[in-house]
Amino acid sequence: MEVVIAPAPALARLAADAVERLVRARPTAVLGLATGSSPLAVYDELARRHREDGLSFARVRAFMLDEYVGLPADHPQRYRNVIEAEIASRVDLAPGAVLGPDGLAQDLAAACAGYERAIADAGGVDLQLLGIGTDGHVAFNEPGSSLASRTRIKTLTRQTREDNARFFDDDVTAVPTHCLTQGLATIMAARHLVLLAQGRSKAEAVHQLVEGPVSALWPATVLQHHPHVTVLVDDAAASRLQLADYYRETYAAKPAWQTL
Numbered sequence: 154m155e156v157v158i159a160p161a162p163a164l165a166r167l168a169a170d171a172v173e174r175l176v177r178a179r180p181t182a183v184l185g186l187a188t189g190s191s192p193l194a195v196y197d198e199l200a201r202r203h204r205e206d207g208l209s210f211a212r213v214r215a216f217m218l219d220e221y222v223g224l225p226a227d228h229p230q231r232y233r234n235v236i237e238a239e240i241a242s243r244v245d246l247a248p249g250a251v252l253g254p255d256g257l258a259q260d261l262a263a264a265c266a267g268y269e270r271a272i273a274d275a276g277g278v279d280l281q282l283l284g285i286g287t288d289g290h291v292a293f294n295e296p297g298s299s300l301a302s303r304t305r306i307k308t309l310t311r312q313t314r315e316d317n318a319r320f321f322d323d324d325v326t327a328v329p330t331h332c333l334t335q336g337l338a339t340i341m342a343a344r345h346l347v348l349l350a351q352g353r354s355k356a357e358a359v360h361q362l363v364e365g366p367v368s369a370l371w372p373a374t375v376l377q378h379h380p381h382v383t384v385l386v387d388d389a390a391a392s393r394l395q396l397a398d399y400y401r402e403t404y405a406a407k408p409a410w411q412t413l
């Protein structure tokens with residue numbers, strides 16, 4: 154696990170660098186897209202590089218992490234619409250190139266199984282962008298999630314619904330109670346995981362993720378078992394890291410040829 158502690162704009166550039174390197178080397182790459190506020194600056198940076206530097210996503214395919222159950226198709230907070238607004242419509246991703254779990258499916262369990270098959274049929278995810286919840290969830294794998302879980306229906310915790318109420322006019326009752334989410338094993342199958350976290354509210358979750366014991370109580374800790382994880386955090390999110398000085402020194406001394 155590589156931990157980089159830097160100001161937020163630098164973190165967004167580093168994540169965008171990893172995406173750009175991948176897509177330029179492999180134009181048919183498969184990306185994993187995350188929602189939430191953490192990756193927004195990355196999407197801004199990728200849109201800028203598309204506009205100004207000719208970075209093309211024309212042959213890229215992408216999979217979303219999760220989706221609310223039951224939000225109307227045109228709801229602005231439906232994750233499919235968020236991803237469309239924040240990244241898909243701002244670059245040249247082909248129509249239909251982005252897939253997500255269908256939170257409006259009649260048969261939600263079948264939709265989850267079909268989503269797993271679609272990811273496998275695409276050859277798996279090359280680079281997965283991730284955020285982290287204040288309770289240590291990744292995607293919507295709430296505390297108690299099986300470390301071996303696959304895409305499935307989950308009930309959101311009160312904490313997550315309160316955290317996300319800001320996207321629903323601060324009305325926690327408007328936040329759906331259920332979601333479909335890639336499981337922890339689904340996420341672990343991606344070849345490179347790039348997790349972003351900013352702000353003091355993430356400090357405990359980041360500490361657990363990097364330094365805590367692996368436990369379903371802090372689902373993100375399963376990432377400790379992944380061979381290629383990049384954790385990009387600002388000073389506030391890093392403020393509870395026990396070995397912060399070591400991570401800073403390691404990154405400062407990193408040779409230029411060694412990419413993320």
Ligand SMILES: N[C@@H]1[C@@H](O)[C@H](O)[C@@H](COP(=O)(O)O)O[C@@H]1O
Nearest residue numbers: 188189190191284285286292293
């Ligand atoms: N389902 C999403 C996660 O994918 C996201 O990483 C997390 C943190 O969100 P934010 O980046 O806004 O803090 O919570 C949301 O509920």
